[in-house]
Amino acid sequence: MSEKYPELRANVIAILRGIAPEVEADDLRDDRPLRQQVDLDSMDWLNFLIGISEQLKVSIPEADYGRLVTLGNLLDYLRAKLG
Amino acid sequence: MFDFTLPSLGADMDEGKLIEWKVKPGDTVRKGQVVAIVDTSKAAVDVEIWQDGVVHELLVEPGERIPVGTVLATLLEPGEKPPPEGAASAGERAGKLTPAAAPGASEAARQRISPAARRRAEALGVDIARLMGSGPGGAVTLADVEAAAQPGASKSAETVPVAHPEADRNAEMRRAIAAAMSRSKREIPHYYLVETIPMARAQRWLAQVNEGRPITGRLLMAVLQLKAVAAALAQYPEMNGFFRDGRFESVPAAHIGVAISLRQGGLIAPALHDVGSKPLDQLMRELADLVKRTRAGSLRSSEMSDPTITVTNLGEQGVESVMGVIYPPQVALVGFGRIMERPWVEDGTLVVTPTVVASLAADHRVSDGHRGALFLAELRECLQRPEEL
Amino acid sequence: MRVSYREAMRQALHDALVSDPRVFLMGEDVGRYGGTYAVSKGFYDEFGPERIRDTPLSELGFVGAGIGAALGGMRPIVEVMTVNFSLLALDQIVNSAALLRHMSGGQVSVPLVIRMATGAGRQLAAQHSHSLENWYAHIPGIRVLAPATIADARGMLAPALADPDPVVIFEHAQLYNTEDELRDEPNEDWRCDIERAAIRRPGSRLTVITYGGSLPKALEAADELARDGIDVEVLDLRVLRPLDTETIAESVSRTHRAVIVDEGWRSGSLAAEVMARIVERCFYDLDAPPVRVCSEEVPIPYAKHMEDAALPQAAKIVAAVREVLNV
Numbered sequence: 001m002s003e004k005y006p007e008l009r010a011n012v013i014a015i016l017r018g019i020a021p022e023v024e025a026d027d028l029r030d031d032r033p034l035r036q037q038v039d040l041d042s043m044d045w046l047n048f049l050i051g052i053s054e055q056l057k058v059s060i061p062e063a064d065y066g067r068l069v070t071l072g073n074l075l076d077y078l079r080a081k082l083g
Numbered sequence: 084m085f086d087f088t089l090p091s092l093g094a095d096m097d098e099g100k101l102i103e104w105k106v107k108p109g110d111t112v113r114k115g116q117v118v119a120i121v122d123t124s125k126a127a128v129d130v131e132i133w134q135d136g137v138v139h140e141l142l143v144e145p146g147e148r149i150p151v152g153t154v155l156a157t158l159l160e161p162g163e164k165p166p167p168e169g170a171a172s173a174g175e176r177a178g179k180l181t182p183a184a185a186p187g188a189s190e191a192a193r194q195r196i197s198p199a200a201r202r203r204a205e206a207l208g209v210d211i212a213r214l215m216g217s218g219p220g221g222a223v224t225l226a227d228v229e230a231a232a233q234p235g236a237s238k239s240a241e242t243v244p245v246a247h248p249e250a251d252r253n254a255e256m257r258r259a260i261a262a263a264m265s266r267s268k269r270e271i272p273h274y275y276l277v278e279t280i281p282m283a284r285a286q287r288w289l290a291q292v293n294e295g296r297p298i299t300g301r302l303l304m305a306v307l308q309l310k311a312v313a314a315a316l317a318q319y320p321e322m323n324g325f326f327r328d329g330r331f332e333s334v335p336a337a338h339i340g341v342a343i344s345l346r347q348g349g350l351i352a353p354a355l356h357d358v359g360s361k362p363l364d365q366l367m368r369e370l371a372d373l374v375k376r377t378r379a380g381s382l383r384s385s386e387m388s389d390p391t392i393t394v395t396n397l398g399e400q401g402v403e404s405v406m407g408v409i410y411p412p413q414v415a416l417v418g419f420g421r422i423m424e425r426p427w428v429e430d431g432t433l434v435v436t437p438t439v440v441a442s443l444a445a446d447h448r449v450s451d452g453h454r455g456a457l458f459l460a461e462l463r464e465c466l467q468r469p470e471e472l
Numbered sequence: 473m474r475v476s477y478r479e480a481m482r483q484a485l486h487d488a489l490v491s492d493p494r495v496f497l498m499g500e501d502v503g504r505y506g507g508t509y510a511v512s513k514g515f516y517d518e519f520g521p522e523r524i525r526d527t528p529l530s531e532l533g534f535v536g537a538g539i540g541a542a543l544g545g546m547r548p549i550v551e552v553m554t555v556n557f558s559l560l561a562l563d564q565i566v567n568s569a570a571l572l573r574h575m576s577g578g579q580v581s582v583p584l585v586i587r588m589a590t591g592a593g594r595q596l597a598a599q600h601s602h603s604l605e606n607w608y609a610h611i612p613g614i615r616v617l618a619p620a621t622i623a624d625a626r627g628m629l630a631p632a633l634a635d636p637d638p639v640v641i642f643e644h645a646q647l648y649n650t651e652d653e654l655r656d657e658p659n660e661d662w663r664c665d666i667e668r669a670a671i672r673r674p675g676s677r678l679t680v681i682t683y684g685g686s687l688p689k690a691l692e693a694a695d696e697l698a699r700d701g702i703d704v705e706v707l708d709l710r711v712l713r714p715l716d717t718e719t720i721a722e723s724v725s726r727t728h729r730a731v732i733v734d735e736g737w738r739s740g741s742l743a744a745e746v747m748a749r750i751v752e753r754c755f756y757d758l759d760a761p762p763v764r765v766c767s768e769e770v771p772i773p774y775a776k777h778m779e780d781a782a783l784p785q786a787a788k789i790v791a792a793v794r795e796v797l798n799v
Contacts, residue, residue, distance in 0.1 A: 022346060039346070041399040042303050043374050053298050062293045062301060197759040199728050218760055219798045225728060225759045 005075050008082075012074065015051040019044050030072035037071075058082060084139060084163065086154045089121065092128050092387035096259070098221070099123050100148045101155070110138045112158070117383065119155065124255035125351055126377075130384040135161050148221055195222035207232040256349040267411050271326075272447040275406050278459040280466055281429075282422050282437040288469040304422065305396055306367045310472045311465040312394055312417050313337040313359035319458040321450040322415040322443070323391045331414065331449045336360070340390025340410065341370065343377045351377050352393045352410060353386035363472060398422060404440035414446035417462070473656065478648040480625035481511050484662070485549065488633055489519055492547055495633065496523040498534055499551030499587075508553050509589060509648050535561035535586065539569050539638075542584040547633050552588040555604045555642065562607075569638040570613030581636045585629070591644040591685040591735055592783055598771035601779075603735040605642050605684070606742040609713040614638045616713040617666055620687035622652040624710060627664035635666070642712075644685030644735075669716040671723065675705035678793055679723045681746055682733035683709035686784050690733050693789035704793060712742060720746065721753040728759035731792045733784050738766035760796045765789050 013025045020038050028037055035045065049068075053060050058081045060068075068074045089099060099121040106118045117129040118138075136158035143155045159165060196204070196211055200223050204211045209231045216223040267273075285307055293301040316323045316337045324333040337359045340352035355373055358366060376382055392413055397405040398421035405418035420440040427436040441462055445455045465472065475483075488495045497512060497519075503526040506513035515524045527534040531552055538550035552558040558565070569582045592601035608616045615635060619625045625643070632639040654662075672687065673694050682690045690706050697704055707723050709715065724730045730750055734743035743764045750762055768782040 020346060039344075039400075041344075041396070042305060043371065046298075046301065046303060047371070050298050060298060062290060062298075197728075198756045199759040202756050217798060219795060222760065 005079055008075055008078060009071075011056065012052065012071070012078070015055060016048055018051060019048050028071055030075070031070055033069050034071050034074065052078070056082065084157055084159055084166070085134065085136065087118070087132060087156045087158055089149055089151050089153045089155055090130065090384055090388055091151045092121070092123055092130075092384055093125070093259075093263070096123050096125075096151060096387075098148055098150045099128075101143050101145050102127055103145055104141055105129075106138050106141075106156075108138050108140055111161075112136055112138060115385070121384075123387075124252070124259040125349070125387075126380040126382055128382050128384050128387055132158075134158070137161070137163075139165060146215065148215055195220055197222055197224055200225045200228045204228045253348055256345075260349065263410060264408050267408050271409050271411060271414075273409060273444050274447050274452055274455065275442060275444050276452060276455045276459055277404060277440055277442045278463055279425070279438050279440050280463045281427060282439050282466065285466050285469045286422070286437055300364070302363055302367050303370075305399075306363055306370055307466070307469055307472060308396070308419055309339055309341065309355065309358055309370070309394055310363060310366060311462055312339060312392070314465045314472060315458055315461040316392065317359055318461050319450075319454060321454060322445060322458055324414060324449075325391070325412040326414050326446055326449055327412045334391045336391070338389040338391045340393040340413070341373065342393055342395035343374055345378060351382070352390060352395075353377055353382050354389040354391075356385070356389065392416065394419070398439065404442055406442055407444040409444055409446060414449045416444045418442040418444070473654050474651055475622055475626070475654040476649060476651045477622055477625045477643075478509060478511055480622045480654060481619075481629075481643065481648075482513070484626050484629040485512060485515070488547075488549065488629055489515070489523060492633070494545065494547040495549060496525065496541075496546065497549045497551065498525040498527055498538060500527055500529060500534075500553050502526060502551050507551070509643075509645065511648075512551075531557050531560035532564060535564045536568070538584050538586070539564055539572075539582055542569075542582045542638075543572070543580055547583055547585075549585045549587060549629075549633070552586060554600050554645075555588050555590040556599055556602055558586075558588050559604070565608070565614070565638070565640070566611055570611050573637060574613065582638050583633070583636050584638045585632045585641060586638065587641045587643060589645045590642045591646060592767075592772040592779060593646045593685065595774055595776055595779060596645075597774040601772035603684075603767065605712055606734075606736050606740070606745070608640050609715075609742055609745070611713070614640055614713065615666065616640045616642070616711070618642045618644075618684040618710060618712050620644070620647065620684050620708050620710070621672075622650070622654050623662070624664060626654060627662040628666055630663045631666045639666075642684060646685045647688075650688065666711055667716065669710050669719040670708045671705060671719070672708045673704075673706040675703045675727065677703050677727060678729040678731060678796060679705045679707050679720075679727045680731050680733060680789065680793065681707045681709065681720060681723075683712060683742075684735070686733045686735050689784060689786045690789055692786040693793065696786065696790055697793055702793065702797065702799065709742075709746070715745065715749065717749050717753060720749060724750050724754045724762075725757040728757055729796050730758075730762040731765060731789065731796060732762060733765045733789055735767055735784055737769045738764055739769060741766055760798075763792045763796050765792045 017023050023038055049060050056078060058078060068077060102120040102122050104119050106112055112118055112132050114133055114135050115131050118132045119130045121128050121130050139157045139159050141156045143149055195216055197218060203225055209228050211223055214223045214227050214231055217227055218224040289302060289304060289307060320333045323337055324331060336357040338354040338356050339358045341355050342350055342352045344350045353373060355369055390413060393410050393416045395405055395407055396419045398419050401421055404420040407416035407418045409416050422437050422439045424435050425438045427434050427438060441459060443455050443459050501508050502512045503516040503521060503524045512524060535550055538548040541548045569584055573581045590605060591603050605616065605618060608614060617628050617632060617639060619628045632641060673691060680690045687708050694704050694706050705723055705727055732743040732746050734741050736742055743766055747762050747764060765784045765788050770782055772782055773779050
């Protein structure tokens with residue numbers, strides 16, 4: 001599987017590792033629900049999104065949370081936001 | 084003058100290791116100030132003093148393993164004059180090392196060392212008073228003596244093998260949880276109640292609140308749930324407190340132990356203090372901080388010893404409901420399952436609505452199912468009026 | 473040659489009956505029935521009722537008769553069905569057999585062998601399940617043996633018969649069905665010593681001391697511990713009186729730690745005696761307090777799960793070892 005936006009992906013995973021240090025980039029599948037692959041509770045998830053919004057300078061309204069299920073969803077969403 | 088003793092930082096703790104003093108003789112301390120860091124099986128804990136005073140004498144060296152109740156330091160009351168030099172004899176000071184009122188105290192004070200280790204230490208010229216024991220009951224064993232006698236081994240206590248090196252923390256924590264949970268199931272006659280709670284109002288309200296806020300100011304449903312538990316506890320105080328020495332001690336404030344799982348396994352449920360009296364925004368900040376410090380292993384002693392009830396939110400991991408095991412000496416545990424859409428009848432019409440299954444595990448020595456049911460009903464009502472929380 | 477404990481004991485008895493005309497076997501159901509534990513099966517037909525003698529249910533009577541026969545120059549083997557019933561014969565064993573050499577100023581001796589089953593684990597309830605070996609191990613004037621292996625079951629009887637004084641042999645009822653390889657011996661001479669304890673499994677970190685029916689459990693525990701890298705020695709007492717203190721002290725001085733496993737009750741147990749000798753002899757070599765694994769202090773229950781819970785088990789031994797080693 002070719003990975004989308006390798007640079008963006010690497011950035012996002014680096015932020016994720018700040019929350020869940022055990023995550024290995026190669027083990028993550030872009031097409032599976034992220035919170036099933038990585039043990040993230042709602043506080044972890046919020047901190048993850050806070051990290052993304054602060055480091056990548058994007059705002060993520062809560063209404064959009066529902067669309068961000070897989071890592072692929074998230075990367076597409078950020079790609080669109082970042083233009 | 085008063086004694087500062089090692090507090091029990093949870094039902095599963097009976098000893099700890101002093102890592103570091105944060106104060107020195109002559110320092111003025113305020114109630115709640117962190118004065119020492121103590122390693123327990125679960126975490127390195129910042130131990131707070133519970134009274135204002137001036138540090139007079141530190142009686143325990145960093146690296147020492149000490150039973151709960153051991154006098155760690157003596158302090159002067161604010162304004163009290165230090166006693167004249169030499170007034171506290173060495174004998175008296177040694178006596179102060181004895182945990183107050185603990186049975187078998189004299190045994191705890193005498194260093195435990197096996198006969199074989201004592202003889203070997205003599206032969207090798209090792210100072211046994213500096214050794215930390217790895218044997219049963221913290222006894223110094225042959226292996227401890229021989230390790231200390233190795234060339235290059237520093238004579239200081241920190242470098243001698245101890246029973247709780249970092250790598251063993253997981254096994255230690257497992258043992259600690261096993262002890263507490265076994266005790267709970269052995270001693271506490273649990274009863275369990277469940278209630279399905281509609282969450283549409285709470286979700287709507289939360290979405291509205293969060294809509295206008297930057298991501299760093301948003302609230303989590305978990306905070307709303309904790310606040311609702313505190314509100315319900317105000318009506319049903321027999322769920323909030325401790326069962327000790329055959330009787331229930333009610334606690335006016337709801338110090339809710341929040342079950343926080345650790346990434347490397349295990350769990351800690353430190354207290355979010357006085358949930359009932361704090362606004363949601365403050366609770367959200369404090370919860371975020373508590374989770375962060377729990378995961379980083381830097382908790383405060385009051386957070387370890389104060390929880391009056393535990394709330395677990397296993398719904399985060401996707402289960403529908405959870406039947407909890409009460410953490411002694413607490414008397415109740417509230418569990419939230421996953422918020423999920425379920426068929427629901429409202430005003431005679433079948434609708435699909437988000438609901439959560441809330442459960443109560445409570446101590447039948449303290450409360451009865453009838454009161455427990457009323458508590459859960461109150462919790463349900465509180466979550467229907469999120470704006471009042 | 474793979475042999476069961478029962479068969480090893482049968483062969484030893486057979487040898488004794490064949491090799492010495494003074495030897496005869498006497499007890500309840502040893503003849504026509506073939507022995508309560510089928511150890512003397514076929515003997516009645518082979519040796520006849522003179523030498524394989526069924527007795528009435530009267531332990532006091534037939535143990536006394538055995539003592540008389542021994543005094544009269546015979547070499548009787550008296551079988552008592554279980555140690556529980558032997559209490560009826562205590563007066564004969566303690567007041568007569570054990571004392572007659574002393575009381576007669578050395579004029580007479582009692583070359584008597586008394587065999588009895590002991591121990592629990594087969595749901596025979598309280599009156600058939602107790603371990604009272606230490607009652608006999610307390611008495612000067614008798615030798616007490618506890619064969620726990622096939623080789624000892626095969627080899628202890630002959631030297632016991634050769635002993636001029638009374639010897640009590642305890643056969644744990646749970647051992648009869650155990651099997652092991654029996655080594656071929658030159659001239660088919662399986663006699664073994666009845667003096668020394670034996671190291672059944674060498675090890676370095678702790679000595680598990682046991683005997684009789686608890687030996688297989690101790691070895692099982694040692695295997696389990698070995699899988700976790702914990703290397704323990706297993707010592708089989710073999711001879712319960714006189715105790716081989718030297719072998720015990722040598723082992724414990726080397727490993728510095730001891731767990732004593734005894735199916736008897738803890739209070740006043742043989743384990744207590746072993747522990748006392750360890751402390752007397754090895755105090756300065758001990759690196760941790762010795763620990764005992766004994767039966768719970770209750771009448772041994774009938775219900776399987778409760779009987780299991782009351783007895784020493786491999787898991788309890790493992791836990792005790794871990795406690796002593798703090799691992």
